[in-house]
């Protein structure tokens with residue numbers, strides 16, 4: 001039913017009334033099937049569809065689709081040479097899809113953006129949920145000359161690329177180690193990096209990014225959206241801006257590593273010199289004062305036992321009130 005629901009959503013995307021009969025004729029199916037698809041759009045996609053006798057169906061507001069030509073239109077010429085952009089109505093997870101390409105001969109610079117994920121993944125085994133049309137979700141496949149061992153600060157560098165773009169748009173975002181973006185202390189965006197390759201040899205990396213544009217799905221922590229600070233931008237335009245910046249940052253990271261970004265990253269850190277609690281999948285939490293990041297992106301924390309260094313991995317960080 002999802003395929004038909006997406007086809008009907010396309011027919012309704014302009015936000016005007018369309019009769020069930022006309023949609024059915026165009027799609028070659030009965031009015032009853034169209035009615036069922038509208039039901040799916042409401043129940044599964046969480047969108048509001050008005051149904052008015054004699055006029056047909058109408059979305060409560062127009063729907064802007066992810067669209068490859070619109071995305072490419074916003075790419076700078078150098079970055080356009082690198083990115084191969086694809087969009088899908090629905091996938092399990094853009095990261096899962098690109099990991100298949102990463103382990104075969106998938107193209108460096110492949111981008112997959114989607115309207116909907118049925119099994120979106122977050123860090124530390126969590127799920128990533130998003131209501132249709134409210135979140136920009138995409139993954140990119142990037143091949144590094146550096147081995148996995150040298151990619152420790154990568155998620156911080158990616159966060160910085162996103163922060164640069166969002167701050168230019170007027171969102172006062174901050175970076176929460178290792179790879180969240182926050183707006184007014186609430187989670188605005190997340191990054192999930194998955195790796196394939198050898199410790200020393202070339203590495204293929206899938207970088208998955210989710211950014212809330214409108215009222216996000218509730219999770220286990222306070223969440224934010226770009227609309228909270230009055231920013232309304234099309235997902236296509238935003239994706240192009242992000243790809244331009246990611247092209248710059250990933251190319252520099254491949255050449256020079258994370259150290260070049262350390263100072264700028266710390267200037268945007270949400271937890272610099274504040275009390276924090278670090279939690280681990282095993283063992284007791286550790287409290288201390290966050291003191292910035294090392295040259296490889298590891299977090300420096302002053303604890304009662306002295307300064308300790310935490311590497312990106314199975315650690316999660318919370319501010320202590």
Ligand code: BTN
Pocket residue numbers: 092093094095096117119120121122123124126128137138139180189190191192208209210
């Ligand atoms: C996190 O904050 O825990 C990371 C969230 C990453 C979500 C994005 S959405 C696009 C890509 N595909 C996934 O399955 N996850 C990432």
